[in-house]
Amino acid sequence: MRNISLEIVLFYFSLFSFLLPLSCPTSDSVTHAFLECLENHSQFSSYPISGIICTPNNSSYPTVLQHYIRNLRYNMSTTQKPLLILTPMHESHIQSAITCAKTHSLQMKIRSGGHDYEGISYWSEVPFFILDMFNLRSIKVNIEDETAWVQAGATVGEMLYKIAEKSNTHGFPVGVCPTMGVGGHLSGGGYGYLMRKYGLSVDNIVDAQLIDVNGRVLNRETMGKDFFWAITGGGASSFGVVLAYKIKLVRVPAKVTVFDVHRTLEQNATEIVYRYQHVAHKLPKEIFIRLTMMVMNITEGNKKTINASFMSLFLGDSETLVSLMNKRFPELGLKKKDCKEMSFVQSYIKWTNYALGTNCDIGAPKVLLNRAYNSTHLTRWHSSKSRYRPSGRSRTPQFQKKKNSTHLKRKSDYLKEPIPKDGLEYICKRMIELEKPMLTFNPYGGKMAKITPSAKPFPHRAGIICKIQYATNWKENDVKESEHYVNLTIMLHTYMTPFVSKPPREAYFNYRDLDLGINHNGHGSYFEGAAYGDKYFKHNFKRLVHIKTKIDPDNFFRHEQSIPTLPS
Structure with a gap:
């Protein structure tokens, strides 16, 4: 600049x-x-x-x-x-x-x-x-006490790179997009593929530096217990400006194993997805298997099908993983040739869909330092050898170098009971009709089931099979086209109503969704805030409101879905 x-x-x-x-x-x-x-x-x-x-x-x-x-x-x-x-x-x-x-x-x-x-x-x-905050991105890693101070403007990729520079047996539970800013990702929850082993990002924050509405620079001790609780899961932008978080690093093996297995409806995907709902959250906490369902075109003719992609991280070797999966989830038919062993930081690159090249073979891969947004992580691709391809797209995986190239809509849900087979068949049929929206399932269990719902503002813990994300991406730069694709996402979300949590129908705060309500920050601020607050935070919403009222009574830190103050 x-x-x-x-x-x-x-x-x-x-x-x-x-x-x-x-x-x-x-x-x-x-x-x-x-x-x-x-x-x-x-x-x-x-x-x-x-x-x-x-x-x-x-x-x-x-x-x-x-x-x-x-x-x-x-x-x-x-x-x-x-x-x-x-x-x-x-x-x-x-x-x-x-x-x-x-x-x-x-x-x-x-x-x-x-x-x-x-x-x-x-x-x-x-x-x-x-x-x-992009200029404030200092990262100081201390392997001796297994902590790091990370400024809010740093990206997740930069943070993992700095950790990998110091150790190949340490990591941190974060989401799989390397260009996410640390400030928002950590303050609102922080899902990642280590969540079954170590919980969310917010479950591993030990301190913070924040500037409050009066301009004071505070840390965990000076801000107090309630204030610190609020900014570790309640969204810090409602309470102040986070300068940095101190995180507790987690231990990972020198070698981990990943696989990415695809099954279509013609390959018994419905049965496998049905079993996945019963198994994924009960597997050992070292295994995380993400399921993504999307519409694909069969290359022979115009027939469409559903592709179910099962992508996994296992904190162990491939032989142990295959043996365990064949005992606990044989329907997937995992084979050793499906698995690849690599370092933890390389597995992150694999999950983000960046190609593993020579710069990723050893040490910390410099691709993680690229702050330019790339949308390939938003869509799971088949390899070019597959008989199937995403509906309406090229068969060859594309790495889109252009920044900011995606229009998108996201929604979220939580699954507490398995969707029956006829329900899955119904959803697959509706998805093929809609064509664009995708479903992604992130399994729970493990550490997530052991943390109490009130430990952090993030309340979605025990009793959940998985979190669901609805995702639609498009290129057209037109208001009517945007409305069309947003409506497709809403329709799929509506079709899923009988199968997901209620009441309330829960949602994930970091998957911001203005359909749940918009706060105009006027006289009705509290009641407008409750419309989305109860879904994001459940019983923790009222505690967040009381904390907000105490530390920012004039509601200076506000936005369209901020935590409101109590009505006067």
Whole structure:
């Protein structure tokens, strides 16, 4: 980003504002006043703020804005853009931003990676600015005490790379997209393929640094038990600006085993999926098997089928895995040739769908340092040798190098009882009719069943077979097309109603879904918040509201699905 002096920025805003009618305040006048406030607060600082301001007058503005937009649904010409973007280099920049935003009643959106599915860190219906944390991405790994301090702007990939640099027998339970920002991913839950062994990301956070609404820099001790509890699963953006998390590293074998086995309806997929529901969450906690169901075209003719992909991580060797699977899940028909042994960090690369090349053979793979978004991890591909291919797509796996190339919609559910065979047949039929949406099942059991629902704001623990994600991706940059694909996802979600948790119908907070409700942060804020809060947090929602009311009574830290305050 090109640095630009604050004096020049203020000059152009003053000139532009002078040409406008003076009868009512404008977004430019608000921005001008906000910039003046920032300047006044940094006059005597060792960290000048002028170099981290990016306004629409700055040629870097489109690049800075769009680089971390992960869902093109919220990058339309009609999408309201931020008045400016702040890219802090020091905690004092954040403190100034909070003070001035409160003074001028300007909404602040906090962005660490931009992977929130509904894009609420980079758009709003009211005037706002973005506090983009990407410059704050220091990572300090201490193998001796098996911990690491990770700043909020670092990515999951950067964090795993730094850990792998120090040790090939340590890791951390995170999701399988390397470009996710640590700040949002860790604060809202953090699913990953180590969850059955070690729980979620939030279950392995031991400390935090945060700036509160009063500009104070707090840690676990000074913020107190309730505050720390809230930002480890309740979404930190409702409570403050997280600077960094201290995480507890987990131990992994030097060699792990992965497999990716595909079965279609013609290969008895319905029976295998039915058995999967009874087995996957009861296997030893060292085994994680993710199931993805999607529509495929059979290359001979136009017939469509369902492809069920079973992808697994086993914290052990392939021989042990095959023996165990043949005893506990013989329906899958796993063979040793289906399995590959590799280091833990290589298994992460495998799961993200990056190719394992020479730069991944030893040590820490540098591909994890790539902060540019790549959408291939969003879709599971067959190899080019398969008789089947994703419906409407090329047979050959494609690595899309273009950033921000996906429009998407996501929803979530929790499965507490196995779907009967006739129910699976019904869902497969409906999926073939809809064609686009995919279903992904993440199994529970293991450590997830042993953590109490109130230990963290994340309540979805014992009694769950798996979490379900609904996923639809598309290329068309058109509002009507977007509505069409969003409706397809909603329809599949509706078809699944008889088979999933209720009441309430639970949902995962990090799979943000505005269909559950939008908070306009007015007089009805609490009741609007309860619409989605009860689904995301269940009985923990009320505790989150009480904590929010105590530490941020004026609801400064707010967004479309933030934790509300109690009604006065």
